[in-house]
Amino acid sequence: MWTFLQNPPVNKLDALIALVAVSVVSAIAAYIYLKKKAKDAYVLVGCLDPTTFKDFKLVKRTQINHNSARFRFALPTSTSVLGLHAGQFIRCRGMDREGKEVIRPYTPITLNSDVGYFELVVKMYPLGRMSHHFREMREGEYLAVKGPIDRFKYKPGQARSLGMLAGGTGMTPMFQLIRAILENPKDKTTIHLLYANHTFVDILLKEELDWFASKFPNHFKVCYVLSQILRCGPPEMNKAMAAHLNELGYTKDMQFEF
Known part of the structure; x- marks a missing residue:
């Protein structure tokens, strides 16, 4: 003897709630996708025009x-x-x-x-x-x-290590790239920057560079080089430092002793 089991009756209210829930989830997912797509497209376009000022x-x-x-x-x-x-x-x-x-x-x-x-x-x-x-x-x-x-479009991680040489305002394109690398947690590129200026006060963005060096010690190191040197100390120290600086190529007119 065969026994046929009938499906239990469907509650119309439950079915309506389930349908509404699916619709809401789908709408939210579509909104998030379209918002991200629009944002990505906007970032790509930006506010600039390559042909018009x-x-x-x-x-x-x-x-x-x-x-x-x-x-x-x-x-x-x-x-x-x-x-x-x-x-x-x-x-x-x-x-x-x-x-x-x-x-x-x-x-x-x-x-x-x-x-x-x-x-x-x-x-x-x-x-x-x-x-x-x-x-x-x-x-x-x-x-x-x-x-x-x-100039070139940097791709995250395209090099294991970068060496940078900058002088004066030549720091700005380097700084742009340094930020792009260090502020991207997925980019593990290490950076070594040698930054030259005439005097200490000429060093641009030093506070920001020092902060990066402190926050990312394993990924960013900076060395400042000056073409003009100030020194102050006892006569023995000044004499010794003058000798060392002369050997390094710093002429007398590039040094000042207080």
């Missing part, structure tokens, strides 16, 4: 030393990103002291993780044409910028 407002100027300053420029919205990959730079347009147009390349020290703004560190030379433009810039004024311009 766009104006960005100077919102903060911080003097670093006698001839260098840090310039912060606002992006269109508080959530905008510049859209510059590590290894790329921008071109800035300004006017020299004779009123003639001048265009120079610069590398921001900020990354796409810095939203709403980007920053430049600029050394203003006495006879520099673009230096004149930055020296005269005041908060509230605008800078014409075009980019990104490819």
Whole structure:
């Protein structure tokens, strides 16, 4: 004798709740996916135009030393990103002291993780044409910028170790890359930086570099080199140090004894 078992009756309310739950989960998943996709696309595009100069407002100027300053420029919205990959730079347009147009390349020290703004560190030379433009810039004024311009696009982990040689404002493209590497927990690249300047006060971004060296001792080491030396101490020490410095190639006019 065969016995047929019938399926238990389905509660319409339970079925409706299950359907609603599935729909909500699907909607949330779709929202997260589309939001991430939109964000990735926006980061890729950014606020720059490689063919046309766009104006960005100077919102903060911080003097670093006698001839260098840090310039912060606002992006269109508080959530905008510049859209510059590590290894790329921008071109800035300004006017020299004779009123003639001048265009120079610069590398921001900020990354796409810095939203709403980007920053430049600029050394203003006495006879520099673009230096004149930055020296005269005041908060509230605008800078014409075009980019990104490819130098090379760094890929995380593409080298086991990097050696960097920088002097003066040549630090800015290095700093951009240092940040990109050290702020990415998946990038295990080690960095050795040799940074040369005339005097101690000429060292740019030293506080930030020292912080990186302290926080990432196994991945980042920096050595500062000065072309002008100040020394102070007892006569025996000064005499001994002078001899050592002379052997290293530091001439008398490059040394000063208090």
